[in-house]
Amino acid sequence: MKKDNLCPENIKNELLDIMHHSFLVIRAFAQKQNIAYAISDHAHNIPDIIKNYDLKKVMYYLQTEKQFLIAQVNKNEIPEPIWEAWKNLENLVSL
Numbered sequence: 001m002k003k004d005n006l007c008p009e010n011i012k013n014e015l016l017d018i019m020h021h022s023f024l025v026i027r028a029f030a031q032k033q034n035i036a037y038a039i040s041d042h043a044h045n046i047p048d049i050i051k052n053y054d055l056k057k058v059m060y061y062l063q064t065e066k067q068f069l070i071a072q073v074n075k076n077e078i079p080e081p082i083w084e085a086w087k088n089l090e091n092l093v094s095l
Helices: 007-027 033-043 045-052 053-070 080-092
Strands: none
Touching: 007 033, 007 045, 033 045, 033 053, 045 053, 053 080
């Protein structure tokens, strides 16, 4: 990996928070397969964003993948720490 492709630490930390809380949701909603699937489908894209960092990927994640998840589940099934990490991430990339 080229050095200029390294994910900035503050962006990486927000993405890791989203992953962490996504795993907690998956565990909590294991019996509700539609929720567990939607969250896991969302979270599985995050490691690539960190590993192969590109601001365009972060923007696509926030503008498209986030909205897709929100459309698939009830907003109250997404824990507050994920909402907070999304907001922090949006602020970091100036959305």
